[in-house]
Amino acid sequence: MLRVGVIGVNNIGRIHTAIYRDDPLADLVAVCDLLPERAKSVSAELGARAYTSVAEMLAVENLDCVSVATAGVENGSHDYEPTMEAIAAGLSVLCEKPLSNEIERAREMVRAAADRGVYLGVDLNHRLVPFAA
Numbered sequence: 658m659l660r661v662g663v664i665g666v667n668n669i670g671r672i673h674t675a676i677y678r679d680d681p682l683a684d685l686v687a688v689c690d691l692l693p694e695r696a697k698s699v700s701a702e703l704g705a706r707a708y709t710s711v712a713e714m715l716a717v718e719n720l721d722c723v724s725v726a727t728a729g730v731e732n733g734s735h736d737y738e739p740t741m742e743a744i745a746a747g748l749s750v751l752c753e754k755p756l757s758n759e760i761e762r763a764r765e766m767v768r769a770a771a772d773r774g775v776y777l778g779v780d781l782n783h784r785l786v787p788f789a790a
């Protein structure tokens with residue numbers, strides 16, 4: 658059973674939490690959002706502990722992996738810090754697309770995961786829809 662956390666729990670992060678809740682191989686342990694009401698609302702619904710700081714969540718919880726669904730400018734600019742923090746803590750990361758708007762930052766994230774020996778995946782699910790295939 659994988660002990661999972663989700664960072665960023667608005668539109669897409671909530672889809673990740675629901676999928677982990679329903680997956681027998683996952684235990685949704687914690688959720689983190691900068692906005693306390695968002696973290697608390699998912700926590701109340703699903704029983705995962707709520708955090709507003711990634712660093713605190715990583716320090717307190719013994720997680721195996723996290724989803725990062727944080728968005729930002731053009732939807733990718735907030736992904737770098739939480740992804741790098743999680744990798745540094747030895748966790749595998751499933752990051753929402755885009756990994757970054759800046760290719761050098763994306764390469765840095767990929768390198769960091771390889772150096773730490775953890776997985777870094779990007780949720781490019783639209784590659785599988787017929788009009789994109």
Ligand SMILES: NC(=O)c1ccc[n+]([C@@H]2O[C@H](COP(=O)([O-])OP(=O)(O)OC[C@H]3O[C@@H](n4cnc5c(N)ncnc54)[C@H](O)[C@@H]3O)[C@@H](O)[C@H]2O)c1
Binds near residue numbers: 667689692711781
């Ligand atoms: N795979 C897909 O099909 C698909 C579809 C739509 C969007 N997305 C991607 O999903 C991501 C999220 O989209 P959204 O619409 O849910 O964004 P959103 O802006 O509605 O939600 C992002 C949440 O992350 C939180 N957040 C930001 N930085 C944080 C941090 N450092 N620590 C904790 N929480 C933080 C924000 O407070 C917010 O609640 C985007 O990257 C977007 O590109 C993917």
